[in-house]
Structures are given as C-alpha cells and as structure tokens.
Amino acid sequence: MKSTTTTGNLKKRLINKMATLGVIGLGYVGLPLAVEKAKAGFKTIGFDIQESKVDMVNSGNNYIGDVVNEDLKEIVKSGLLIATTDFARVAQADCVCICVPTPLDEYQQPDISYVKASAESIVPYMHKDMLIVLESTTYPGTTEELIKPILETSGLKCGEDFYLAFSPERVDPGNLIYKTKNTPKVVGGITPECTDVAAALYESILEAPIHRVSSPAVAEMEKILENTYRNVNIGLVNELAILSHKMGINFWEVVDAAKSKPYGFQAFYPGPGLGGHCIPLDPYYLSWKAREYGFHTSMIESSMMVNDRMPEYCAERSSKILNRQKKAVNGSRILVLGVAYKQDIEDFRESPAIRVIEELEKEGAEVVYFDPFVPEYREHGKVKKGELELTAELIRSADIVIVTTAHTMVDYDFVQEHAKAIFDTKNAMKNVKNRDNIELL
Known part of the structure; x- marks a missing residue:
C-alpha cells in the first residue's frame, strides 16, 4: 500500500521537537x-483514568x-509534561503510545480490555x-x-491517513544499568512508512539503537x-533444583560452576516462582493464540506448570523444616522476608512470595512479613500490612524465617x-558464614 500521508512532515516535526506526544497509561511503563519524551524536549501529555495518578504527576x-x-x-x-483524565486532549497529540496493562482473566486467558478501551x-x-504505537505486551496479531x-x-x-506500529516495552524495574532511555527498541509498523515514522519517534527520544522489523506481528512475537x-x-x-534437593546436591553451586x-551457557536461578507483569503472563498469551492454529506449546506449558507450582513447593519444604523441630504448620509463627517480586523494588505484581504466604495461611500458620520496599499490599480485596522494622525480637518470635525476595538492604x-x-x-544469604540454621531451596 502506498502512503498518501506527508510522512516527511511528521518526521520533520519529530526531528525538530515540534510534535506533541501522548502516552496512555501512566504506570511502570x-x-x-x-518522562523521557518530555526530557527530550517534547511537549508531552500523559493520559490515565486514575485521577490520583494524574494529580500526583501534575x-x-x-x-x-x-x-x-x-x-x-x-x-x-x-x-x-502534563497529565490528564480528559481523553479529548488526544486531539492535540501528533503521536500517541498506548502503555496499559494486559493481564490474564480468571480463566488464564488474555484480558485485552484495557488495550481495546484505549484504542476506542x-x-x-x-x-x-x-502516529499510534501500541507498547503493551500482547499476542501476535493484536495490532x-x-x-x-x-x-x-x-x-x-x-x-494512508495515519500511522500504526507496535513497539514492545522492555522495562526492567530496578535495573541499575538499562532504563527506558538506553534500552534498544524494536519497531514494526503496518506499512514501511508506519515503521519509518515510529522509528523516528524513538530515535528522537532514546539513546539506544532502534531495530526495525517487517510487521507488528514480528515485534509482538x-x-x-x-x-x-x-x-x-x-x-x-x-x-533441577527440586531434583538436586532430593539428591542432596547444592544446586546454587551447580549453577555457579556451569556459568x-x-x-x-547463561545462568538462570531457581526461586519461589515467577513474578512481575511479563514473564509469568506472556507465555499464556502465546499458548492461547497458538490454539487458534491447532498448536499446543508443550515445552512452554510444561515450564509454566513447574513455575506455577513453586510457591506450593516452597510451602511444603517449609513445613518439613518445621516438622524437624516437632512443629506443625498449623499454629506456627512464620516470618517471610520480602514480598516484592524481585530485589530492591516496590513492585509486588504477581509476586510468588504472596502465594507462599497464602499457601501457609491455608494450613493455619500465622504469617507476618517484612519488606523495606512494600509496607503493605492488597490481594483479593484484603490489605496485609508488613512489620515496620526487622528486629531481633521479631526474628526470634518466628518458628521459621523464609527468604522470598533477596533485598540487598x-x-x-x-x-x-x-x-x-x-x-x-x-x-540471599550466600555470604553468611554460619549456616547451621539455613536451608537452601
């Protein structure tokens, strides 16, 4: 398809920082x-349906x-930079990026209602x-x-009249080296002109290379x-960590040796499960879409089954440690260290630590937690407050301490x-010399 839009006009406005840019969704992405758009010198409008976020930004x-x-x-x-709940101001924008959540519904199927509502x-x-760019992670074909x-x-x-592209977000919360500004960007447009204009947008903002692909579906995949x-x-x-435990092998030492x-070889490490908004969810998007083609992603689904079971496995291992002390889970006091899904951040979305807590509480344990980044969290409509300070008294009061997030502080x-x-x-305690009371996953 030959574009009849004046591609050069928008590209020139982007190069000259004369374009007005919009972002729908003012969350982690x-x-x-x-902020990067505004820091690059563009007038930027942020859109969100939550007035509290808009007020905080403004x-x-x-x-x-x-x-x-x-x-x-x-x-x-x-x-x-100005934030607003008034979507009529989209009319003022030359380029709009959609950065809204793409969660799973209760049946573990893609919930693209936020993306759909944003487009509407x-x-x-x-x-x-x-120019409209979708950044929200989704299944191939969405754009x-x-x-x-x-x-x-x-x-x-x-x-012909407007440009449309997909450019996946690559935000890694807490990463001290790679931020939005310096992380390479992948861009795939509906037409070559769409790709060209979208690439010009990110080239005007970022200090990282822009990798162009032939279609939005390639970028989505x-x-x-x-x-x-x-x-x-x-x-x-x-x-392998579960197997190594049965065999009496320290799997963390195995990984260190392999790397x-x-x-x-690239080192990956075991843990109580997967957290965050991407890694635990994205394979479900692909396996859901694959069924449209009569294809089952067997290897992916197997790994998802292993990872999904890890919180339950960690609760079981904890119960066995208690059992060696002649204590049942029911009635035990358990201290969980860390509910954020990764170290040194405040994000607890899909955190496996929360599922570990739920598994233990189902068995009648009294579970308290300490997390210097997450003073409280809401799950299933209930708020759970953390301990304000990690004191000797708090630690001694617990029958077992479970480290579920490796916060460095x-x-x-x-x-x-x-x-x-x-x-x-x-x-997290690899550098602790006295290990008499420590058991590793």
Missing part, C-alpha cells in the same frame, strides 16, 4: 516513557521507582498524519487484527520470545544470628 510527585524524582518535578514545572478512546479525536480496525472506524485509513525464553529456562532450573563456561547475618530456622529460596 507509561510514566518513565512520558504536582511533581513520583510513584514509580525508575523515575528520578527531580526529573519529574523539573519537566512538570517547565510545562513539558483515541478514535473520536484522531486526525490525519497521526493488525484488533487495533487497526478500531482506529479505522474514525473514517481514516491506516497507512519478539516480545513474547524474550519473556518465554526466561520462563522456560527458569522452569528448567526450578525443576564458569565462557560460551553456550537486609542484614542477613543479623537474621541468621537470631532465627531458629531459615529457608532461603533466593540464596
């Missing part, structure tokens, strides 16, 4: 992206760990020579099969591959000194 109050507080305050004060909210305010038809109800034609690769390999090491090979020597028994599912 959207807010850092909006007052310069940050709520995302990967955003520098001073950066947010400065760009808001300068007028480069854009339609009344679309104009010619506009072409779902987003494109919705946007074309505006009366505008994709590839690429993101699924990234996270499924991790899911499968983590499933492998979790299964001494300078080629052909925890004094593990102090924990070991005062704990009756410790089950370390993350090898």
Whole structure:
C-alpha cells in the first residue's frame, strides 16, 4: 500500500521537537516513557483514568521507582509534561503510545480490555498524519487484527491517513544499568512508512539503537520470545533444583560452576516462582493464540506448570523444616522476608512470595512479613500490612524465617544470628558464614 500521508512532515516535526506526544497509561511503563519524551524536549501529555495518578504527576510527585524524582518535578514545572483524565486532549497529540496493562482473566486467558478501551478512546479525536504505537505486551496479531480496525472506524485509513506500529516495552524495574532511555527498541509498523515514522519517534527520544522489523506481528512475537525464553529456562532450573534437593546436591553451586563456561551457557536461578507483569503472563498469551492454529506449546506449558507450582513447593519444604523441630504448620509463627517480586523494588505484581504466604495461611500458620520496599499490599480485596522494622525480637518470635525476595538492604547475618530456622529460596544469604540454621531451596 502506498502512503498518501506527508510522512516527511511528521518526521520533520519529530526531528525538530515540534510534535506533541501522548502516552496512555501512566504506570511502570507509561510514566518513565512520558518522562523521557518530555526530557527530550517534547511537549508531552500523559493520559490515565486514575485521577490520583494524574494529580500526583501534575504536582511533581513520583510513584514509580525508575523515575528520578527531580526529573519529574523539573519537566512538570517547565510545562513539558502534563497529565490528564480528559481523553479529548488526544486531539492535540501528533503521536500517541498506548502503555496499559494486559493481564490474564480468571480463566488464564488474555484480558485485552484495557488495550481495546484505549484504542476506542483515541478514535473520536484522531486526525490525519497521526502516529499510534501500541507498547503493551500482547499476542501476535493484536495490532493488525484488533487495533487497526478500531482506529479505522474514525473514517481514516491506516497507512494512508495515519500511522500504526507496535513497539514492545522492555522495562526492567530496578535495573541499575538499562532504563527506558538506553534500552534498544524494536519497531514494526503496518506499512514501511508506519515503521519509518515510529522509528523516528524513538530515535528522537532514546539513546539506544532502534531495530526495525517487517510487521507488528514480528515485534509482538519478539516480545513474547524474550519473556518465554526466561520462563522456560527458569522452569528448567526450578525443576533441577527440586531434583538436586532430593539428591542432596547444592544446586546454587551447580549453577555457579556451569556459568564458569565462557560460551553456550547463561545462568538462570531457581526461586519461589515467577513474578512481575511479563514473564509469568506472556507465555499464556502465546499458548492461547497458538490454539487458534491447532498448536499446543508443550515445552512452554510444561515450564509454566513447574513455575506455577513453586510457591506450593516452597510451602511444603517449609513445613518439613518445621516438622524437624516437632512443629506443625498449623499454629506456627512464620516470618517471610520480602514480598516484592524481585530485589530492591516496590513492585509486588504477581509476586510468588504472596502465594507462599497464602499457601501457609491455608494450613493455619500465622504469617507476618517484612519488606523495606512494600509496607503493605492488597490481594483479593484484603490489605496485609508488613512489620515496620526487622528486629531481633521479631526474628526470634518466628518458628521459621523464609527468604522470598533477596533485598540487598537486609542484614542477613543479623537474621541468621537470631532465627531458629531459615529457608532461603533466593540464596540471599550466600555470604553468611554460619549456616547451621539455613536451608537452601
């Protein structure tokens, strides 16, 4: 299809920083992206349905760990970034990126209602020579099969009147090296012109290479591959960790030995399960879509089964440690260290630690937790508050301490000194010399 839009006009506006940019969804992906757009010198409008988030952004109050507080305050004060719940202001934007959640529903099937609603909210305010980019992780085909038809109800034609592309987010919360600004970006548009304009957008914002692919479906599958690769390999090491425990082998030592090979091996580590918004969810998107083609992703589904069972396995192992002390889980007091899904962040979405707590509480345990990054969390409509301080009294009061997140600011020597028994599912205590009361996953 030959584009009749004036591709050069929008590209020129992007190069000259004259375009107005929009971001729909101001969460872990959207807010850092909006901040980078504004820091690059673009007038940026952030859209969100939650007034509380909009109010915080407009007052310069940050709520995302990967955003520098001073950066947010400065760009808001300068007028480069403004947040709103008024989607009519989409009409002011030349480029809009959709960065909304793509969770699973209660049947473990893709819930793309947020993506669909975002596209529908854009339609009344679309104009010619506009770029829309979907960044939300989803199944291959979403951009072409779902987003494109919705946007074309505006009366505008994709590839002729407006541009549409998919560019997967690659946010890794807490990563000290790779942030939104310096992480390479993959871009795939409906037409070559769509890809060209979307690439120009990110080239104007980021300090990282832009990798162009031939279609949105390739870019969508690429993101699924990234996270499924991790899911499968983590499933492998979790299964081998269970076997190694039965064989009396320290699997953490096994991994350290294997990674001494300078080629052909990448280290993955076992743990209480998978957390975060991508790795535990993305394989479900692919396996769901695969059924449309009569294909079963057997290897992927097997790894998902292993990883999904890890919280239950960790609860079982904890019960066996208690049993050796002649204690039942029922009535025991258990201290869980860490409910964030990874170390040194405040994000507890899909955290396996929360599932470990639930498994233990089902068996009648009294479970308390300490997490310096997560003072409380809400799960199934209930709020659970953490302990405010990790004291010797708190540690001694527990029949067992379970380490489920390897936060670096925890004094593990102090924990070991005062704990009756410790089950370390993350090898967080690897540098503790006295190991008499420590058992590893």
